[in-house]
Amino acid sequence: MAAGKGTRMKSRLPKVLHRLAGRALLQHVLDAAATLQASRIITITGHGAEQVEAAVQAPALQFVRQSPQLGTGHAVQQALPLLQDEGTTLILNGDVPLIRPETARALVEACAGERLALLTIELDDPSGYGRIVRSGDARGGHVLGIVEHKDAAPEQRAIREVYTGMMAAPNRLLKRWLAELRNDNAQGEYYLTDVVAMAVAEGVPVVASHAGSEIEVLGVNSPLQLADLERRFQRSRAEALMEAGVRLADPARFDLRGELVCGGDVEIDVNCVFEGRVVLGEGARIGANCVIRNAEIAAGAVIHPFTHIDGEKAGVQVGEGAMIGPFARLRPGAVLGPEVHIGNFVEVKNSTLARGAKANHLAYLGDATVGERVNYGAGSITANYDGANKHRTVIGADAHVGSNCVLVAPVTIGAGATIGGGSTITKDAPEGQLTVARARQASLPGWTRPKKGG
Template identity: 70%
Template sequence: MTASPITPGRDIPPGGIQVVVMAAGKGTRMKSTLPKVLHTLAGRPLLQHVLDTAADLQARNAVVITGHGATEVEAACAGFTRAAGHFDMQFARQEPQLGTGHAVQQAVPLLDDAGVVVVLSGDVPLTQADTLYHLLKMSNSQHMALLTLEMPDPTGYGRIVRGSDGTVQAIVEHKDASEEQRAITEIYSGIMAVPAKLLKGWLARLDNHNAQQEYYLTDIVKFAVLDGVRVLAHKIDDPVQVAGVNSPVQLAELERAYQLQQARRLMEDGVRLADPARFDVRGTLQCARDVRIDVNCVFEGDVNLGEGVSIGANCVIANAIIEAGAVIHPFTHIDGEKLGVRVGVGALIGPFARLRPGAQLGAEVHIGNFVEVKNSTLAKGAKANHLAYLGDATVGERVNYGAGSITANYDGANKHRTVIEDDVHVGSNCVLVAPVTIGAGGTVGGGSTITKSTEPGTLSVARGKQVAIANWKRPQKAPKA
């Protein structure tokens, strides 16, 4: 689909947009205790994708219809901060669940008569806001507008029955369709835009005289036709936008489709992906020019990669800014959580490194294999090349931090900070017991445990005297009885 020319904010219908999201289903085929709409795609619950789209649509309110796992679903929605910041969110319970029409009936007391209602499904996560704007424009606050799709095999879907003038005359559910109607390949997606006042009146006229003995939302089409209201269809050719999730297989298929969309978007912007089929974005990934990403990398939260950054295979990176020219070697794990992580210009990280929240690395810093950095600042040119831990530390320029050395930052109750000033050399297997400052240009001898601050330019050695005992015998195991 090409992008819509409709400008958000300019084409909002008079009276605004109200969104109804159907999220009451149990999802039996998911075979899970988790409500279906809370299963994740690209790191976010299905329902969150739908509500984020409602935010993009500039809806003024959203009514989420819950049923199975209602308490859990409603609690989860409180954490969807993006949606909550854009509109009022309310909930309507559907108990028992007597069909799609019955579901939307539960929302009626929470809808006013102004504007247009857009009906969405909580298990259809990838509908684009541009597509919905087209639907709203077609509705024009006076018509019913349906989102439809051509399907080679429409089995199980409601068929779109059109009149000679091209308008929709009916939606016939598969189980109620005649053989002639089942030959129709245009199907209803479950998404519609309807003037709110008209929707309310039509919902009040629904009955359950059908094969399922359910109240079908699709039956309101015949009421619109009887009342002389035009029913129009916006037909798209992108099945991903209307694909629902009813099983783990469908969820995995949609995940791959989504990830391939993200991969193509990045490659069109110049990113070099070793294999777009082995790539996952579970948040927001922004890339400058000439970024290279190897296989099996996962990006979560908000990640920003600067110009010329290289990401090695099998890396997991979350909530981080990686500046120009930095190299992240394979099997590196970076997770900024709320504090974030920053990797400076030209830094070299990994392989097998771990950067935790609050790691702030300057230009040309080296963090090597099996080095962990947490809540620490490393200035330009500092190096910790292997087997080390830096926690709650401030590290100066050109520091060399030896293999096996750690900052002992936790006393069992509180965290304390270690300061390592410029040009310090810390030998192997040292313990710096915080709070402590190692003066500029100083050296800490290998194997030392430093408990007091040191003066600039000094050599500090704190270890037991070596003792040699001649002819010493190791203990022997007692013979078995």
């Protein structure tokens, strides 16, 4: 269910598209559902339907729309034409993003095609949740119904087991129950929870499947709740990494918005953000305030503070023992060999640097192939774009490019060549020679600066 407006978010963005750990809330749920290999995934949209439907994806995904929004039961009614006569329907909430696949699978198994299964959890503070009412006092008693918090008697409010809003039901029963829902209540809405009373009245067993942790069932209704869930989630990811041997300077200042694979003895300083898929080799060290997305960083590499690495689809590779930053930027297609040094305010894009190459200050390398042990001077750039097409620069091993040079691609700098500082190179430079391309220096005697008029 993903039709709600989310008024308390106070945002023009549909609630289910707000992001947690870098992904839309709804996308988290769809990813979990996809692991169950269902014959189809039906998403019920409403507010901002076109925007929501364009933003998410999943295998066998279909959309139905709820308009107007007349309650949870009315929402599921919109999916009736797409439900098969046999099988099981699992109902999840688009604003409850961290449901684990194992928990969803256990809920389906509890249904077993013949029971109504409710996902429940025991909370220390169950305020606001519907209470699970059972026969007798024991937790193992039969489920008799759900009592909303506002309707609960004092003894019922003492119940700690609550309904999470997620259930699984046999299609043949659910289709009939949905058709029989009524909206004769103060809100004039159709409540999905009314099917519990229908099941009990018919003698259909109602069972509870218990969520493993509170974080799985927490919904998002406000920016405050979103921020709280983000920190809970990040803390859980940080703890899992530390248990595997990663050393985080402060787990409260760590953000993982994708997949992070770490070798042994990896160290990560504060305020680092990891997105997409990032691999950190053994002994890699990540300095403070780095942002790294879609990159493979080999063993022993050091990423100094404030470095920005974004591989996008092409990826970035950093070789063993390389040193990057501080304040460096690696863009898609940057492939850095072992012991490469990329220093402060150096940008590398779609370029390969062989072992030991260095660009230590204020430089740009785009669409370049750089040989071993090249020294690339401060302020130098490859002029790789002619206004219509990109061209490549090749710099041979052991070449030295002086400061403030412009290498106008396509151009080749031969192995062992030296390019004099301040040169603009438009033709190939031969191996082992000094190449200088700049205007002759001149001084004009008797010249004076212009003066302002009186």
